[in-house]
Amino acid sequence: MRSILQPRSLWRAQPLTTCLRVQFRVISAPGARFITTSNQEEYETSLYERGGLSGRVHILGLGNVGSFVAHSLATRRNAPPITLCMHNDHIRRDFERKKGSISVSTHGLDDVRSGFDIEAVDEFGTWSQVPSKDYRPSPFQTEKPDTRVDDSPIDCLIVCTKAHRTELALRDIKHRLTKDSTICFIHNGMGVLDTINQTIFPDPDERPNYIQSVFSHGLTRKDIFKIAHMGAGTFILSPVTSGSPTEVNEDAWAPSTKYLMRLLTLTPPLVAMAETPAGLQQYQLEKLAMNCVINPLTTLSDCTNGELLYSFSFTRVMRLLLFEISAVICALPELQGVPGVEDRFSPERLRRLVVNLARMTAENTSSMRQDMQNKRRTEIEYTNGYIVRRGEELGIKCVLNYMIKHMVTAKVALGQDKEHGYVPFDLENDIDIATHEPGV
């Protein structure tokens, strides 16, 4: 009976046959989101044992999303071994300062989890296991723990880096990924996988398996490895397969993909669900449209998401941007023939989605604004930049998105350049201050 009272989330867009092979017990009335099974955990274990997998999950990119995913997996009663991949010594030291733990607060209550393994990469791209420190005070504690080289293959990797950092981050770890591995990508924007296929895994026969996703939980950083879960969202997942885009075809998935899909969809705090490739693409495009409006406007105006709703001028700009975005999405060749696309991506429906999201996340600082404030590069090339690129392919000029993209890039560069001392680009076209004519 006890397992029935401890439900495991299984809120899916589509039923998975791997799930159907085990016996479900619905825990409340019809239509309930939570289902549990009597032999789930046994089944999960056998799934990776049968597939010759270690069951270990590596996480690359330890910002809000990476920390939340690691923490969520650690809350499972039968948590998998989790390795946090650290790219530099600062993160490792920060993590040690936090005594090797990640904290997530929900409704003001902190939940702290530990027991994570750490791997760090050196300047030559070699990964080493960092033994976990004994955090009790001891006179024998060494400052820097001994490390052991570990460049062994990785079964399951979750990449939570920003869109524009994904390629760079994968360069250091690609030698540990084989065609049997599965990478789950979580980032804003679109077009990253095309870049990864061109530059990191150009040979389709040696390429790892991919899971694409749309992640919509609201997270804010309170401190290093301490985040607040501001708004419950969902985590929609779809493995990339060569089969029909309108079907979830589990038989075509590699064992590591099956294992990771099952693990994520059975981790309640993630509210993860499986979708068909075509279904996921439409969620990605909806999220893209929202990110193309909220993120750059909050960045350029340095305001919270909710503040966008209090100005007539913002609503005008939103509307004009969405006309271009809607025109490009509705003309995409991959969506031709999909029923209801014109309605789903009409400027008016997209506007309602944007307004609702801005209202729901009113207090939030968008991720792009956070990047701008921290003088970091933004994801603009994969949001408005993606719309401009796809528009060019289709003969649709997206001048407003083009302008917004450059304004955001300029704003971030300005912040960075001011720190470094900078040289203006356009010296030859000075305007004569007296005559207001271009000088020679």
Ligand SMILES: CC(C)(CO)[C@@H](O)C(=O)[O-]
């Ligand atoms: C909700 C959202 C659009 C803005 O906070 C979020 O996706 C973000 O910050 O990128």
